[in-house]
Amino acid sequence: MAEQRKLRILVAKPGLDGHDRGAKVVARSLRDAGMEVIYTGLHQTPEMIVSTAIQEDVDAVGLSIMSGAHNVLMPAVVEGLRAKGAGEIAVFGGGIIPDDDVAPLKAKGVREIFTPGTSTEHIVTWVQENIRPR
Amino acid sequence: MDFVSRLLAREVLAGARLLRWIDDGLPEARETLKRLYPHAGRAMILGITGNPGSGKSTLTDQLIRRFRARGKTVAVVAVDPSSPFSGGAILGDRIRMQDHALDEGVFIRSFATRGHLGGLTNTTTDVVHALDAMGWEVVLIETVGVGQDEVEVQRLAHTTLVLMTPGMGDEIQAIKAGILEIADVFVVNKADREGADRTVRELEHMLDLGRGVRPTLAELMHHGGKVALAAAEEERVAPEAWVPRIVKTVAFRGEGIDGLMEAIDAHRAEYLRASQEPDFQRARLRQEFLEIYRRTLIARGWSYLMSEDHLGRIVDKMRTRVRDPYSLADEAVADLGARPPAPG
Ligand SMILES: Nc1nc2c(ncn2[C@@H]2O[C@H](COP(=O)(O)OP(=O)(O)O)[C@@H](O)[C@H]2O)c(=O)[nH]1
Ligand SMILES: [Mg+2]
Numbered sequence: 159m160a161e162q163r164k165l166r167i168l169v170a171k172p173g174l175d176g177h178d179r180g181a182k183v184v185a186r187s188l189r190d191a192g193m194e195v196i197y198t199g200l201h202q203t204p205e206m207i208v209s210t211a212i213q214e215d216v217d218a219v220g221l222s223i224m225s226g227a228h229n230v231l232m233p234a235v236v237e238g239l240r241a242k243g244a245g246e247i248a249v250f251g252g253g254i255i256p257d258d259d260v261a262p263l264k265a266k267g268v269r270e271i272f273t274p275g276t277s278t279e280h281i282v283t284w285v286q287e288n289i290r291p292r
Numbered sequence: 293m294d295f296v297s298r299l300l301a302r303e304v305l306a307g308a309r310l311l312r313w314i315d316d317g318l319p320e321a322r323e324t325l326k327r328l329y330p331h332a333g334r335a336m337i338l339g340i341t342g343n344p345g346s347g348k349s350t351l352t353d354q355l356i357r358r359f360r361a362r363g364k365t366v367a368v369v370a371v372d373p374s375s376p377f378s379g380g381a382i383l384g385d386r387i388r389m390q391d392h393a394l395d396e397g398v399f400i401r402s403f404a405t406r407g408h409l410g411g412l413t414n415t416t417t418d419v420v421h422a423l424d425a426m427g428w429e430v431v432l433i434e435t436v437g438v439g440q441d442e443v444e445v446q447r448l449a450h451t452t453l454v455l456m457t458p459g460m461g462d463e464i465q466a467i468k469a470g471i472l473e474i475a476d477v478f479v480v481n482k483a484d485r486e487g488a489d490r491t492v493r494e495l496e497h498m499l500d501l502g503r504g505v506r507p508t509l510a511e512l513m514h515h516g517g518k519v520a521l522a523a524a525e526e527e528r529v530a531p532e533a534w535v536p537r538i539v540k541t542v543a544f545r546g547e548g549i550d551g552l553m554e555a556i557d558a559h560r561a562e563y564l565r566a567s568q569e570p571d572f573q574r575a576r577l578r579q580e581f582l583e584i585y586r587r588t589l590i591a592r593g594w595s596y597l598m599s600e601d602h603l604g605r606i607v608d609k610m611r612t613r614v615r616d617p618y619s620l621a622d623e624a625v626a627d628l629g630a631r632p633p634a635p636g
Contacts, residue, residue, distance in 0.1 A: 162406060163316045164379070189380035194404045199387040206393040210386065213399055215308040243305055291316070 163291040165193040168216040170207045171200050172235070175225035180253065184220060187278040188285065204231055208238035211247050218269075218289045220281075221251035228255050229263065236267040248289055252276065296327045302365075302427050304399060311401055314418045317591075325418055328425035335367075335424035336560065339445035341411060341435040341474070342455025347481040348434045349388040350543040351455065356392050357546075358553050359430045366392075367399040367428035369419055371412055371436050374404040381405075385434055399428060411435035411442030417583055420448055446474035446528065447579055451559045453552075455479045456495065458487035472498060473528060475536050477555045483540040483548060495538050529575040531566035534559060596628040 169185045171178050178200055185195045196214045198206070211219050219239075223231055228251065236249050251263075252272035260271045269288065272281055298306035313321035338355070340348050352368060359366045370385035381404035392398040401419070408414045412435060423431050435445045437455075446452045454475035480491050537555040541548035566572045597603040606624065609615040 164404070164406070166312075185382055189375060189382050190378045192378045192380045194374075194381045194383060194402075196383045196386065196402050198390055198393075199384075202390065202393075206390060209393050210390075210400075212304055213308050213401055214386075215312040215401075292312070 165218075165285070165289060165291055166196065166214060166216040167193050167285065167289070168196045168198070168207070168211050168214060168219045169222070170198050170202050170210070170219060171222050172202050172204055172207060172231040173223055173225045173227045174201065175223070176200060177224050178222070180224070181220075181222035184222065184252070184278055184281055187282050188220075191282045191286065193285070204234035204238050207235050208242060208244070211239060212242060212244050215292070216247060217292050218248040218250060218285065220285075221249065221253075223251060223253040223255070226254065228253060229259060232263055232268050233266040240267075246292060250284070252281065296324065299324070299328065299422075299426050300331060304396075307399065307422070307426050308401070310422055311419055314415050314422065315403060315406075315413070317415070321418065325421060328422060331425040331427075332421045333424065335420075335428055335431045336364075337420060337424070337431045337433065337449045337451075338556065339433045339435065339449030339452040340455070341442050341445050341452065341471075342437050342479070342481075343457070344437045346437065346455040346457050347541075347543040348437060348455055349385040351453075351479065351481060351541065351552075352385075352432050352434050353389045353391065354541075354543055354546055354549045355432060355552075356389060356398055358549060360392075360395065360397060364429040365397045365399075365427070366430045366432065367423040367426075368401065368432045368434065369416060369423070370400065370402045370434040371416065372402065372404060373436050373438065374406050376407075379406070399423070405436060410444040411438070412444045412448070414587070416444075417448055417580070442471075443474050446530070447583075450563050451476045451556055453477050453479050453556075455481050456491055457482045458485045458491045476530070476534060476559045477552070478536060478538045479552060480538065480540045481543050484542045484545070488540055492538050492540065499536060499538075527575065527579060529572065529579060531559075531562040531572075533566075534562045592628060592633065593625075596624065596631070 167188055169181050169188070171181050185197050188195045196210070196216060198210055207219060219235060221232055221235060232249065232251050239245055239247050239249070248269045249267065250270040251268055255271055255273050257273060260273065263271055270284055295306060299310060310321065310324055313324070340352055342348055349370065356366050356368065368389065370383070372381055372383045372385060374381045383402035383404060386400055386402055389400055392400065403413045403416070405413055416433065420431050420433065433445055433449055435442050452474050454471055456478060458480065478495050480488050480495070537558070539548060539552045539555050541552055602624065606620050609620060610617055
């Protein structure tokens with residue numbers, strides 16, 4: 159069988175906010191960079207995201223959060239993955255996240271945070287440089 | 293616990309990993325598949341095809357519900373196209389199935405075609421075998437749905453559903469071009485829209501006209517040698533007595549699904565009856581083997597050429613036209629055949 163490895167990324171929108179424009183833009187950019195992007199739509203709970211990430215065997219989960227609930231939702235996904243034995247799946251995120259929240263989120267295991275104004279190219283480059291097929 | 297035991301215990305983490313190895317063509321996949329094979333053969337395999345937007349994912353969600361209500365565990369294999377430009381893909385079928393994300397009796401996996409034509413991926417057969425061996429009782433396969441050449445799913449699935457939507461004259465054209473042959477059940481979805489009854493009537497008409505004149509394998513084989521092998525791989529092995537049914541549904545409201553389940557059950561009964569016949573069994577197994585054999589030949593052939601600079605040395609010998617490519621190809625195959633199989 160010919161070996162053919164691809165990065166698989168889950169792009170998910172946890173929480174209650176109803177804007178997925180940003181998430182879709184990121185999903186498309188990752189696709190255009192040759193990755194396989196699983197997109198699950200709005201209103202996903204951390205439990206749903208964890209379960210989906212495991213079933214889809216993704217290499218990383220990108221969370222888009224505009225509602226201000228990132229301090230709860232992002233660590234919940236990290237914790238959930240660890241609890242299920244899938245802690246090696248990297249979690250990164252973006253959305254409306256104040257600079258002050260970045261360090262505490264990283265301390266809780268979120269690998270990278272993209273604050274407002276980050277270009278999608280920057281996000282794609284970060285994924286390419288930091289995520290490897292498992 | 294060893295990996296295969298974890299798989300046989302239907303452990304999701306292990307199963308998801310195996311499917312990745314299969315999808316990525318890693319050597320571990322093949323070794324694991326060998327060990328899983330004796331455990332497969334119990335699942336009910338259902339294929340769902342039809343144009344993009346016809347409602348396959350929505351209908352799959354409904355079918356998950358029904359099979360779960362019957363107490364069955366359900367695995368879904370959802371295939372979407374890879375971009376021919378970037379090689380990437382957005383896999384969005386799951387969006388319509390996320391109600392089941394937390395149900396431990398449901399496993400959903402999205403795949404990208406990665407250049408494979410025909411509605412599935414190059415390794416969907418292996419994926420389905422693996423899920424079957426793991427003990428998933430129903431395996432639903434949602435194809436890409438790009439058109440007329442999506443016949444592969446019929447070879448893999450026991451029962452194949454073809455979705456149609458009302459008011460699309462060109463779909464009826466597609467029926468002429470082969471979809472008619474693969475459908476066990478036609479689903480006229482979006483029956484809330486105008487023209488559903490007309491689509492049903494057109495389908496009935498098509499069925500009256502053109503069903504049942506399939507060449508037998510003996511006839512296909514008559515064409516000799518290599519063609520016969522390809523033909524045997526493509527042979528339609530299906531219960532002869534079955535007359536395709538036509539069912540109307542409104543998938544996003546869950547309407548008509550009772551009728552659809554009835555049609556699926558009826559076909560299932562016919563399929564199981566046919567499976568008792570040795571000829572039918574042999575035909576199915578032959579097909580299964582031929583597909584794996586073809587992939588094995590290609591993969592071993594390529595990895596031989598790419599190893600130890602075989603390809604480079606062959607090309608060097610051709611440069612002065614002292615050696616011809618036909619003899620070199622014969623020699624390469626003979627040399628390849630004399631070697632033990634590489635792992636994978
Ligand atoms: N009007 C109508 N729309 C439907 C029906 N079933 C599904 N849809 C919609 O059709 C669109 C495509 O459905 P989807 O399941 O993604 O189709 P797929 O591309 O074949 O998987 C979605 O917006 C669905 O909500 C139906 O019975 N009637
Ligand atoms: Mg779909």
